[in-house]
Amino acid sequence: MYDFIDAIPAAGSIINALAIIVGSMIGLIIQRRLPERITMVAFQVIGLFVLALGMQMTFQGKNILVVILSLLVGTIIGEWIELEEKLQNGLKKMRTRMIERGFQFGGDHLVEGFLTAFLLFCMGSMAILGAFEEGVGKPPNLLLVKSMMDFVSSIALASTLGIGVLFSAIPLFIYQGGLTLGAFCLNGFISDIMIDEITAVGGIMLLGLAFSILNLKQFKVFNMIPSLLLVVVFSLFL
Template identity: 80%
Template structure:
């Protein structure tokens, strides 16, 4: 099995993306059978889980200055480019197009579902380590395990947060696949510190998302996504 997978570039990420599509589809189907009060409870639990995971991930950071500068500059750049507004308009346009083609789904939590799934599925250490593992020529064991976990998670997320979870499979494939392909070219520059710093910044973004989902304080989390680029640059060259 591993021999077959190793012959396909970024096979682990492809399988992971397909698992999310499958799980999201199942979640959207069963959503209609779940009472609203159960959905609300699940929504609150997801928010609490995101906060907890965000704290755990943030604690992995080794350099507070790099983390702070990365998030600060990333948020400024993202706000200047209006990334979240563009994302929201793009997803709504895609939704309208799908409705015109006969696909039906609810309006609720479209952007939140996309953001939650993207950050949960992409920002964890398993996503980074698994993509690195495949990039250095090893069987993608971590990504296969992650695929099973994401399959279950996407069912729960999609049943609560809607179709935005399904769309997250696209950036996941680009993100993890990009790391895998980039690792092949940058093996000499990758360190455990870089992995920890990326994970920590991802944790900060999860904290903002969790607070937003729980209606405690709204953060434009997607505007902070450029932070992930800044932390890579700072970790490599500072």
């Protein structure tokens, strides 16, 4: 299966976008008939899988000092500049302004569904980590897991917010595909050891995300994003 996927550029983002499109179509068909307990159980299973995947990635790190420093300093920077809060507030304000202007689609909240889905699907750490993973030549495991999560989410969102959720697949593909291309261009400057440290940092971020999905402890995982840049710097000097 991976041989087929590897032959297609940005295959992970393509699969992710298709998952959202199919999930949204199902959500539009069932129109709020999806039992909440089914969605909850599906998220719990995916949360456990993300937890296991995060643990596996974490153990790939070779230099514990690089991993700890990157996470500590990167998270402090992200928290200091309130990265996650500013990002979410900005998108929410944009969504509110466009809704107030009456953008609708046949009685359906097109923009509301579009922006809500964009915030959920594109602004998480898995989008960045997954695109980066594929860009450096690894199988798109994270994007495949994210596709399952987004498939479930798009069913629930589309059944409530309508067709705008389906259209969010377009910016998702552009966003993640762009990250994959950027990672591919920098691949020649990234060593195998550096990739291991980046993977370990990403694994710990996934552990935080898994705890959030399982409602065990809420982490502002997006504030940890600067760690992915710092791990490259620290890997060069430590």
